[in-house]
Every structure is written in C-alpha cells, then in structure tokens.
Amino acid sequence: MNTGLRRAAVSMMAVAIVMGLSSVAQTSAAPVRAPELVPLMVVLDASGSMQPQGKMASAKNAVRMLAEQAPEGASMGLAVYGSGTGNTPAEKPRGCKDVKVLHKPGTSDPGALAQSVNGIEPRGYTPIGESLRTAAAQLPAGKPGAIVLVSDGEDTCAPPDPCQVAKDLAEDGTDLKVHSVGFNVDEKAERQLTCIAQATGGTFSAAPDGDDLARVLPRVTRQALRNYDTAGKPINGGSDTSSAPPAGPGLHLDQIGENESKYYAIDVPKGYTARATATAVYNDEGGTSDTEKLSARVLDRGGKRCRGRYTFTRKDLRVGSAHRTWKPTGSMGGSCSEPGKFHFKVERRKLSGGVDGPVPVELMVMLEPPVGEGGKGAERGDRVSFQQPGGPPEEAVGGGSFNTAALLNGSGQYTDTLLPGETIFYRVDLDWGQAMAHRVRLPAGPPADLTTQTFSFGPNRSMLYKSGNDPYRGEATQIEPSRTLRPVRYLNRDLMSTIGADDEQAIPGAYYIAVQLADPRGASGAPVPVNLDVSVQGKAEQGPAYVGGGIRDGRTSPAPAADDEESSSLVSGAGPLLWVGAPVLLLAIAAPLVYLWLQRRRSPAPAAPFPGPP
Incomplete structure (x- = not known):
C-alpha cells in the first residue's frame, strides 16, 4: 500500500515537472504576432476649384495608380465631396452636406476602386469637416483606421471646423489617423491641412502639381495602410530651459518645425542612469x-x-x-554631477531637400536604477557571428513604426513584401545574456532601380548598426549588416559605438530591425519579396541586482519602496527567465515536502503519553 502510494506520488511529480517544462517550451514558442493593414478611406476634393488646369483629371489618375499599387488584401474605400451641387450662395446649404461614398472599404479590387472615379465632375463647395465625419463612419468602429484627405484648398463650409472634427475623432477612443495631401495649396490651406493631420498623429504632404500628386498619393496611402504610427502622451516642448515641460519616464509625442529647438525637463534621482531619445518622423x-x-x-x-x-x-x-545617456556623477562636473532636474534639448535642422513644415517627434525617457550589492551581472562578451537559422519560413507582416513593429519569435526565417518607399520595422525581445544577428535577402525578380538598407536599434531607439545602401536591380541580393550584437549585459555600457550609441546592448528589452526599400527617383514600383533571417543566440541569464525596482520606461510599474529592495532586485535582474522557471522552481520545492509526507505515512504512529492524574 505504502509502496504503491509512493510510486503514485513519484509519478504525479514526474508528470507535473514535465507539464512545467512543457509550459516553459510553450512560453518560448509563442506564435508570430503580425500587425494587419488598417482599413482606409480616401477622401477626394471635387469642389469647383478643381476644374481648371486638368486638376480633376490628375486626381483621378492618382487614385487609379494607388488602386493598382495597393498591397494585396488592403481594405480601401473612396469618398468625394463637392460633385453634387454648384457653388452659388443659394446652393451652399446643400453643398456643405455634399459628401458621397463611391466605394466602401473592403478587400482591394483595383478595377472597382479605379472605376469609381470615372463619373466625378468638380462643381461645388469644400465641406472638409463633414467629409471627415462621413469617412470615419465607413471604417470599422473601435478598430484602428486611416483617412487620406486630398484637397486643393481650405474648408468653405465651417462649421464644423475641420481641425476640431479631427481632434474630436482623435479623442473618441478610436485609433484613427488622418493623413492630408495639399494639391497646389496656399499657405492658409496648408496650415489647416497640417492641423487636421497633426490632431490625429497623421502627416501632411505637399503635391504642387499633377505629376507630384500621382507620386505622392499612392505613397501616402501605402504608408497609411502600414504607417509609422506615432504614439505617446502629448507634450509641448519649451522654446528654452525656463519653459521646458516635465517629461517623465515613458513615450511622449510632440512636433518640431524647420530649424527649431525644443526643451524638456527630466528629473534624474540619485544613482539613476537616464536615457532620452527624440525620434523624428519624416513623410x-x-x-x-x-x-x-x-x-x-x-x-x-x-x-x-x-x-x-x-x-x-x-x-x-x-x-x-x-539620443543621450547620462548618469549624474562627479566626473560630469559642477551641477551636472548632482541628481535632480536636467534639460534635454532637441534641435532640427532642415537641409536642401528636407521636409517642409513641422514633423512629428516622439520623446522616449527611461530611468535605470542603481545596482546594489548583488552585483552587475556577467562580464561583457564578444560580438556573435551570424548563424543561419533552420526551419520553414514564416510570414511576418512588419509594421511601419517602432510602435507597430512585428514581434518575431526569436531565431527563424521570415518573409514579407515591401513596396518602394517603405521602411518596415520588426521587433526581437532580448533578455540578459542574449545577442542577435540578422541579414536580408531579396530574391531575383523583374528589373528594378531601387536601393535597400537594413538597421538595428536598441530599446531606447539608438541605432546600433546598419548595412550599406545597396542597389537592387532585380537580381538576387543579400544585405549583410556591418556588425552584429554582443550579449546584452550591464557592463556593455562602458563601450562606445562607432556610429554614436552611448552604450551597446546594456539593457534588455525590445530590439528592432528595420528594412528599407527606396527608389532614388521617387517613383512608385512593384512590391518586392523580402526574406529576413534572424539569429538569436545565448540563454537568458541573471542580470544586475537593481535597487528600487526595474528600469522605468512608462510601461512598467513604478519603482518599489526602499524596503522592497531585495525582492525587487531579484525580479528586475532575472527578467523573463525567473517567470519562465517559476513552475519548475515551485515543483522542486514541493517534491521534498511530498516525500517527507510519505515518510510520515509509512512511519508508525508515536505511542500515546501516560495519562495524567485523574
């Protein structure tokens, strides 16, 4: 009986341990998470001002081109305003409600979308605000979406004010981006179209003539379908240190004009290391x-x-x-060595051929706590060499930004399709002790005149390495970055990168790969298949013993109180390794307890003590 019970218990423990190990394996083999193309509405101006100089014909041609070049599976619709009435004062009440949906979003049918513009005749008013409301209503409720607005002038029907409509759309909880295209517009119209785009985190693009519109509209639409999705808590940087707003740990969103400087105040506690990065988005x-x-x-x-x-x-x-990384220490000198308020200054300088007007800028702030008596972890290691991953290729639809980068499941061969003009992002999560290398392969295809390049960025978005800007002529091409990563370790911060990173792979987290396909002529072209080979090496290991919690980046819980230092150091230093091993650890603790219980079961009960006096 006792022997059978012991055997049963041992069997149960073995099964439990196998289940625990199985859960570990399942944790490390999560499926690839691929962002989808967002549904999109194009809003086209058909007001009376589109009549002269073949403007409407150019706009129709641009819509046909974007329909032909749309990625497979894209869900696009088309609305038009100004085509149903004239532009006399008597017609204004009806003209300011004149918005028609010619093609509802659905699986892209290039022929149907292209044909929907054939009967458009420009005649009436410019109800931009009303058209934004109508277009937004065609997109799935509660899901991300995009609107591409094409106009040759400002709204002529307010109210509703189009910029306020855009703000209302941004504040209703829906992730909706409006991207505006100014078709030969004046400064006043450009300001309004820029306001509309920036209110939702979108972009403004100028198209001075018909040829520019045929080039710009397809590009903006492609980027909107898989766009650089700006994100962050709104912030308005100061014009000097006295007006600098506080910027705590996390991601903030601002805009910066041509040849403008912005200032932000960052409070750095004693012993902490601060990382701040400004990311400008060019359209x-x-x-x-x-x-x-x-x-x-x-x-x-x-x-x-x-x-x-x-x-x-x-x-x-x-x-x-x-980006900049700093830690207030005596070596910095003067008040720079003292904890407290610092100012992060961001400067944008537009050169010849740069982007006109303001551009979005994301500000990322990270605070890393000091290391306690538990140590700084393992010594730094050498850069790894690329190792060709095995297994079948997996599809991974990259995102258009750091914020929507496709999460890759470690080592593997991944496939995607890029259009000329796209820069696509992928994410690989690295723990302490892990390193990454990658390469990009483009198969042989139709003749092309493109260039391609690949980059790697760290958790604070600092560029770690890149490849050369290689030509792609339709022949099989392999892009080899100039370097690889070394294992992620705390002590890597003592190293300097040749391209300017303050520290190399000194913190764990999201590491990024970007792949760019560019057309030097700015022309549109056919999609190109891309193969991305990723090699993740090294096992997760114990990291530094942080005091007061883990790295604060706005996505993690606030640092624990001082009396929680011991437990918080264990968790923040171990990273995912601790959580993955938790089931096995608990089973290891439980096993001897079960054994002792069985021993008590097999031992005879102790004799009863003598009774006391009555």
Whole structure:
C-alpha cells in the first residue's frame, strides 16, 4: 500500500515537472504576432476649384495608380465631396452636406476602386469637416483606421471646423489617423491641412502639381495602410530651459518645425542612469544626399552643457533618432554631477531637400536604477557571428513604426513584401545574456532601380548598426549588416559605438530591425519579396541586482519602496527567465515536502503519553 502510494506520488511529480517544462517550451514558442493593414478611406476634393488646369483629371489618375499599387488584401474605400451641387450662395446649404461614398472599404479590387472615379465632375463647395465625419463612419468602429484627405484648398463650409472634427475623432477612443495631401495649396490651406493631420498623429504632404500628386498619393496611402504610427502622451516642448515641460519616464509625442529647438525637463534621482531619445518622423522618401539633421544634448538646470551633442544626419530613412545617456556623477562636473532636474534639448535642422513644415517627434525617457550589492551581472562578451537559422519560413507582416513593429519569435526565417518607399520595422525581445544577428535577402525578380538598407536599434531607439545602401536591380541580393550584437549585459555600457550609441546592448528589452526599400527617383514600383533571417543566440541569464525596482520606461510599474529592495532586485535582474522557471522552481520545492509526507505515512504512529492524574 505504502509502496504503491509512493510510486503514485513519484509519478504525479514526474508528470507535473514535465507539464512545467512543457509550459516553459510553450512560453518560448509563442506564435508570430503580425500587425494587419488598417482599413482606409480616401477622401477626394471635387469642389469647383478643381476644374481648371486638368486638376480633376490628375486626381483621378492618382487614385487609379494607388488602386493598382495597393498591397494585396488592403481594405480601401473612396469618398468625394463637392460633385453634387454648384457653388452659388443659394446652393451652399446643400453643398456643405455634399459628401458621397463611391466605394466602401473592403478587400482591394483595383478595377472597382479605379472605376469609381470615372463619373466625378468638380462643381461645388469644400465641406472638409463633414467629409471627415462621413469617412470615419465607413471604417470599422473601435478598430484602428486611416483617412487620406486630398484637397486643393481650405474648408468653405465651417462649421464644423475641420481641425476640431479631427481632434474630436482623435479623442473618441478610436485609433484613427488622418493623413492630408495639399494639391497646389496656399499657405492658409496648408496650415489647416497640417492641423487636421497633426490632431490625429497623421502627416501632411505637399503635391504642387499633377505629376507630384500621382507620386505622392499612392505613397501616402501605402504608408497609411502600414504607417509609422506615432504614439505617446502629448507634450509641448519649451522654446528654452525656463519653459521646458516635465517629461517623465515613458513615450511622449510632440512636433518640431524647420530649424527649431525644443526643451524638456527630466528629473534624474540619485544613482539613476537616464536615457532620452527624440525620434523624428519624416513623410517623404528623402534623397541621395543629406536632407535633415536631428540633434540632442543634455543641459543642467541652469542651461550649462553636460553632454556633447549627438547628431543624426538623414538621407532617406523615414525616421531619425537622436539620443543621450547620462548618469549624474562627479566626473560630469559642477551641477551636472548632482541628481535632480536636467534639460534635454532637441534641435532640427532642415537641409536642401528636407521636409517642409513641422514633423512629428516622439520623446522616449527611461530611468535605470542603481545596482546594489548583488552585483552587475556577467562580464561583457564578444560580438556573435551570424548563424543561419533552420526551419520553414514564416510570414511576418512588419509594421511601419517602432510602435507597430512585428514581434518575431526569436531565431527563424521570415518573409514579407515591401513596396518602394517603405521602411518596415520588426521587433526581437532580448533578455540578459542574449545577442542577435540578422541579414536580408531579396530574391531575383523583374528589373528594378531601387536601393535597400537594413538597421538595428536598441530599446531606447539608438541605432546600433546598419548595412550599406545597396542597389537592387532585380537580381538576387543579400544585405549583410556591418556588425552584429554582443550579449546584452550591464557592463556593455562602458563601450562606445562607432556610429554614436552611448552604450551597446546594456539593457534588455525590445530590439528592432528595420528594412528599407527606396527608389532614388521617387517613383512608385512593384512590391518586392523580402526574406529576413534572424539569429538569436545565448540563454537568458541573471542580470544586475537593481535597487528600487526595474528600469522605468512608462510601461512598467513604478519603482518599489526602499524596503522592497531585495525582492525587487531579484525580479528586475532575472527578467523573463525567473517567470519562465517559476513552475519548475515551485515543483522542486514541493517534491521534498511530498516525500517527507510519505515518510510520515509509512512511519508508525508515536505511542500515546501516560495519562495524567485523574
């Protein structure tokens, strides 16, 4: 009986341990999470001002081109305003309600969408605000969506004010981006169209003539379907240190104009390391020469420089990140060595061929606590070499931004399709002790005149390495980055990157791969299949013993109180490794307890004591 019971208990423990290990395996083999293309509505201006100089014909041609070049599976619709009435004062009441849906969003049918513009005749008013409401109503409720607005002038029907309508759409809880295209517009109309786009986190693009519209509209639409999805808590950077708003840990969203500087106040506690990064989002293809510069520097509370300037110089990459990392210590000198308020200064300089007007800028702030007596973790290691991953290829639909990057399931071969002009992002989560290498392969295809490049970014969006800008002519091409990563370890912060990163792979988290496909001529082209080979190496290991909780980046819980230092250091230093091993750890603790219980069951009961006196 006792022997059978022991055997049963041992069997149960074995099954439990296997189940625990199975859960670990399942945790590490999560399916690829792929962001989908968002449904989209194009809103086309058919007001009376579109009559002269073949404007309407150019707009129709641009819509036909975007329909032909739409990615497979895209859900696009079309609305038009101004085609149902004239533009006399007597017709204004009806004309300001004149918005028609010609094609509802659905699986892309290039022929149907292209034919829907054939009968449009420009005649009436410009009810932009009303058209935004109508277009938004065609998109699935409660889900991300996009509107691409094409107009050759400002609204002529307010109320409703179109910029306020855009703000209302942004505040109703729906993730809706409006991207506006100004077709030969004046400054007043450009300001209104820019306001509409920025109110929802979208972009404004200028198309001075018909040829530009045929090029810009398909590009903006493709980017809207898989767009750089700006994100963050709204913030308005100051014009100097005295007006700098506080920027705590997390992601903030602002905009920065041509040749403008913005200031933000960041409070750094004693012993903490601060990381701040400004990411500018450009809505054009750039050029073959330098088009923009984005700089960042750190100042003390009085405006004195604490760290040298880091400058990102842009050619055609759709994003630019300028970052600084600092820790108030004696080596920084003066008030820069004291904890407290610092100022993060961001400067944008537009060069020849740069983006006109303001561009969105995301500000990421991270605070890393000091390390306690538990140590800083393992010594830094060497860069890994690329190892070709095995297994069948997996489809991974990359995102258009850091915020929508497709999460890749570690090592593997991944496939995607890029259109000329796209920069697509993928994410690989690395724990302490893990490293990454990757390469990009483009198969042979139709003749092309494109360039391609790949990049890697760290958790704070600092660029870690990149490849050369290689031509793609339709022949099989392999893109090899100039470097790889070393294992993620705390002590890597003592190293400097040749391209300017303050520290290399010194914190765990989301590491990013970006793949860019550019057309130097700015022309549209056929989609190109892309193969992304990712090699993740190293096992998760114990990290540093942080005091006061883990890294604060706005996505994690606030740092625990001081009396929780021991337990919080264990959790923040171990990372996912601790949580993955928790079931096995609990089973290991339970096993001896079950054994002792069985021993008590097999031992004879102790003799009863002598009774006391009556």
